[in-house]
Amino acid sequence: MATEAKRAKRREASPEASPEALSSFLGWCSEQGLELSGKVCVSREGTAADYGLLAQEDLEAGEVLFSVPRTALLSQHTSPLAPLLEKEQASLESQSGWVPLLLSLLHESTASNSHWAPYLSLWPNFTNLDHPMFWSSEERKRLLQGTGVPEAVDRDLASIQKEHSSIVLPFMKVHPDLFSPKAHSLELYKRLVAFVMAYSFQEPLDEEEEDEEEPNPPVMVPLADLLNHVANHNANLEYSSECLKMVATRPIRKGQEVFNTYGQMANWQLLHMYGFAEPYPGNTNDAADIQMLTLLKAALQGQSFSGRAPYLALLFEQVDL
Structure with missing residues (x-):
């Protein structure tokens, strides 16, 4: 049984999605061809964090919990900006490799007619993300000294500032019909970096490509990103040319939460990238440097x-x- 890692919310003032947002999102999923098994449901109650997936019936290993067609993914290749991003690819290169997706998210998060509006409405203004980068410097040093997180966050913030000023801002100024430096501010960019850090997926390369190819760019996978993580997970995301499928890796009993894995990560890495840590001794991948x-x-x-x-x-x- 997966350990339930409850994640306390540190800032109660952050706006939450309206009760209708989840219903609207699930309706959108159906319209886009996402197939959700009747044996599971998305819920905000009884889950480890804001959202989660619960078993409504007993599930066996190998059962497909849901499938997401690739046409529903939000990426630099599915964004309306895809032709422009491809054309100006050279000027958008960065150390992170995330700039094209972040520009797509900047555009979609403020576009009134965005195809992904029901999906993005689950995170109003992206202000409920509780990464350490949004803590004060004093708070990080006092609470996280010796973990490596404060130093990692300082590097993140410096990189975000440099990336925004040297790549993103010049791109926006060249395309004022698409972007406004006021609406698409550094603060919004920083929150979208945290959103990508916490919710995106990176499709693994084929074994024969690993030594030759650059890693695949991150992509947003609606529905799959609502699943929470524990080291002792009970489901896993599988990739095919047509869709992505969440598959049970072992039996899951009715009423239990379905947990995905974000990878073999120590608690300090989980806190740095996702804003939570697993209580001892749940994280079998925990380690200290x-x-x-x-x-x-x-x-x-x-x-x-x-x-x-x-x-x-x-x-x-x-x-x-």
């Missing part, structure tokens, strides 16, 4: 190593600290 310099100091201070200190010091000189 220990700097080599710390190990050296501990080894040199240990009495049992007193006669070997010169040898240890010489050994650690060969390691890049």
Whole structure:
């Protein structure tokens, strides 16, 4: 049975989607050809976070819980901006590789006639994302010192600022018919980065392509991104040329939550990328990074190593600290 990792909401002031938003989204899913098994339901009650998938009947391993046609995905290739993004691909290259998707999201999140409006309405203004990048610097240092998260967030924020000012803003200025620096602000861009970080999927490369190809760009997968994560998950997303399918990996009992996996991630990585951590001892992938310099100091201070200190010091000189 998957461990239920409840994720406390730290900021109650964030706006929530209206009760009609989920119903509208599910109606949109049906219109787009998303097939949801009658044995499961999307719910905001009894789940680990804002949304989740619950079993309404017993499920066996191998059962398809839902399928999402590729035409429903939101990506740089399905966006109305796809031809323009392809044309200006060279100017949109970045270290993250996310700029084309982020520009698509900037456009769709503010377009009144967006094809994905019912989907995006589940996250009003994207202000309910509780990533550490939205905590104060003092709060990150006080609560997360020693985890590596504050340093990772500082790198993220610097990268976001640079990417927005050097790539995104110049692109928007060249296309004022599509973008407004006021409406498509740095703050919105930062929230969309967090949205992509927490909710996007990255299709794995084929084994023969792994050594030659760049990683696939991230893509938003409606419905699949509502599933919550635990290390001891009971479902997994499978890819085919026509659709993506969420499949039960083992029996799931009626009333239990269906959990996907976001990967083998330590708690500090989960907190950094998704804004939550699994309570001990649920995360079987949890780990802690220990700097080599710390190990050296501990080894040199240990009495049992007193006669070997010169040898240890010489050994650690060969390691890049």
